[in-house]
Amino acid sequence: MDLLVDSFFSALLLVASFDPEIVSIVAVSLKVSGTSTVLASLMGIPLGFFIAFESFAGKRMVITCLNTLLALPTVVIGLFVYAFISRRGILGPLDLLYTQKAMIIGQTILILPIVATFTIAAISRIDERYSKTAMTLGANRRQTAFVILREARFGIVAAVIAAFGRVIAEVGISMMLGGNARGFTRTMTTAMALEYDKGQFALAVALGIILLGLSFTINLMFHFFQGKTRI
Amino acid sequence: MKVYKISKLTKVYATRTVLDIPLLEITKGRIYALLGHNGAGKTTLLNILGFLDPPTTGNIYYCRQPIQFTEFCLQPLRKSVVMVEQHPILFTTTVHKNLEFGLKVRQMPKKERDRIIKESLALVGMQHLAQAPAHRLSGGETQRVAIARALAVNPEVLLCDEPTSSVDVENQIAIINILRQVNDQKKITIIFTTHDRYQVDSLAHHTLLLNHGKLFDAADGKFFMKKAG
Numbered sequence: 001m002d003l004l005v006d007s008f009f010s011a012l013l014l015v016a017s018f019d020p021e022i023v024s025i026v027a028v029s030l031k032v033s034g035t036s037t038v039l040a041s042l043m044g045i046p047l048g049f050f051i052a053f054e055s056f057a058g059k060r061m062v063i064t065c066l067n068t069l070l071a072l073p074t075v076v077i078g079l080f081v082y083a084f085i086s087r088r089g090i091l092g093p094l095d096l097l098y099t100q101k102a103m104i105i106g107q108t109i110l111i112l113p114i115v116a117t118f119t120i121a122a123i124s125r126i127d128e129r130y131s132k133t134a135m136t137l138g139a140n141r142r143q144t145a146f147v148i149l150r151e152a153r154f155g156i157v158a159a160v161i162a163a164f165g166r167v168i169a170e171v172g173i174s175m176m177l178g179g180n181a182r183g184f185t186r187t188m189t190t191a192m193a194l195e196y197d198k199g200q201f202a203l204a205v206a207l208g209i210i211l212l213g214l215s216f217t218i219n220l221m222f223h224f225f226q227g228k229t230r231i
Numbered sequence: 232m233k234v235y236k237i238s239k240l241t242k243v244y245a246t247r248t249v250l251d252i253p254l255l256e257i258t259k260g261r262i263y264a265l266l267g268h269n270g271a272g273k274t275t276l277l278n279i280l281g282f283l284d285p286p287t288t289g290n291i292y293y294c295r296q297p298i299q300f301t302e303f304c305l306q307p308l309r310k311s312v313v314m315v316e317q318h319p320i321l322f323t324t325t326v327h328k329n330l331e332f333g334l335k336v337r338q339m340p341k342k343e344r345d346r347i348i349k350e351s352l353a354l355v356g357m358q359h360l361a362q363a364p365a366h367r368l369s370g371g372e373t374q375r376v377a378i379a380r381a382l383a384v385n386p387e388v389l390l391c392d393e394p395t396s397s398v399d400v401e402n403q404i405a406i407i408n409i410l411r412q413v414n415d416q417k418k419i420t421i422i423f424t425t426h427d428r429y430q431v432d433s434l435a436h437h438t439l440l441l442n443h444g445k446l447f448d449a450a451d452g453k454f455f456m457k458k459a460g
């Protein structure tokens with residue numbers, strides 16, 4: 001118990017003093033996870049929108065597949081991407097292994113299904129009278145799609161937030177593809193795992209506090225947007 | 232001059248035929264009341280006339296032009312035919328922006344848009360709520376804004392599905408007067424559905440009676456009156 005209390009106070013000191021090591025770790029985490037969230041959104045929102053808005057053969061099957069991918073363990077993605085980017089993989093010559101780019105690729109794959117399925121859910125919740133109304137007022141396909149997208153905007157923001165919440169707390173991919181190199185690919189979660197291994201709890205607890213704080217904020221935002229289906 | 236000429240039209244859902252209309256002609260500039268019991272097929276017919284839903288079989292001529300039910304062919308036609316739904320929905324934004332939508336789609340310059348929006352809102356007595364969030368309006372206000380939104384785009388044909396179903400008596404009369412006025416001044420062809428005999432008598436030039444998907448055209452309302460009385 002003493003250990004926890006001691007670490008907790010040292011941790012608070014570390015956080016309060018903006019310890020440079022912590023700042024660098026948090027910066028890497030935010031940069032990598034932020035980039036993967038942006039990339040996943042750029043692909044996942046249009047993908048989800050297309051699946052929800054258009055009717056095509058096999059639509060249900062595609063949605064089922066995406067839902068299955070939601071449960072994909074991070075280590076499986078790590079292994080999968082590793083197979084491509086390791087020295088012997090097809091993308092080996094690009095030298096991506098143990099870089100931030102590798103982590104971003106893995107994390108993007110992890111959350112693409114989240115963004116897509118949440119977008120599908122957000123679009124499907126929109127009353128079909130919105131598109132009918134847009135159409136009767138003379139809107140073409142693109143303009144009608146824009147109306148739907150606008151009506152679903154809060155749900156889509158919630159999708160992006162949920163995705164960010166998932167990657168910021170993920171360790172498997174960062175560890176396997178990033179390698180936990182100090183100041184370069186060391187993120188909050190991989191640093192915590194390492195410090196724990198070393199038996200140095202202060203830094204781990206400090207990062208834990210920051211991560212919890214972040215998750216809490218993310219959750220608050222998620223519920224705010226999720227509940228806000230209307231202005 | 233006929234706006235619509237429809238022949239051998241049917242609409243089938245699964246195995247149920249909900250519309251079966253051998254012939255229907257709609258004359259330009261007239262007001263038609265479409266009557267029928269719940270589930271008679273009124274909304275279904277309006278959706279087809281509004282080019283929002285294809286019929287299962289049949290031919291439709293719009294202003295002598297044969298209609299192909301492809302999005303490519305229908306989308307331009309919707310610029311001249313507007314439908315106000317039975318339970319209209321307003322976009323989640325201001326009343327002003329709701330009216331602006333159809334005008335922007337028609338690439339009208341801003342100045343003209345503002346003028347028309349003001350006029351249209353004044354017509355339904357809603358100008359004081361121009362900046363109000365549209366999705367917060369009451370049922371009757373929503374219905375009036377929806378009518379203003381449709382009239383703003385100055386259509387050739389206005390389809391109104393129970394335009395007075397959720398407005399109070401005072402506003403029912405106001406809406407009927409507006410419909411009569413736009414028909415009179417802008418020569419807009421109007422087809423509206425209703426369950427209200429008084430509205431039929433006071434507004435419609437023609438009465439169409441739907442009964443289980445079959446149409447009876449009572450040229451001047453006599454058929455309906457005879458039936459009802």
Ligand SMILES: Nc1ncnc2c1ncn2[C@@H]1O[C@H](COP(=O)(O)OP(=O)(O)OP(=O)(O)O)[C@@H](O)[C@H]1O
Nearest residue numbers: 244245249267268269270271272273274275276317
């Ligand atoms: N998408 C659909 N799928 C299956 N059946 C439908 C569909 N839309 C309408 N129907 C059926 O078609 C019939 C006609 O419906 P419609 O909405 O046109 O009736 P209505 O005359 O407008 O009735 P109301 O006065 O209640 O508005 C109804 O029996 C309805 O159940």
Ligand SMILES: [Mg+2]
Nearest residue numbers: 273274317392
């Ligand atoms: Mg109806």
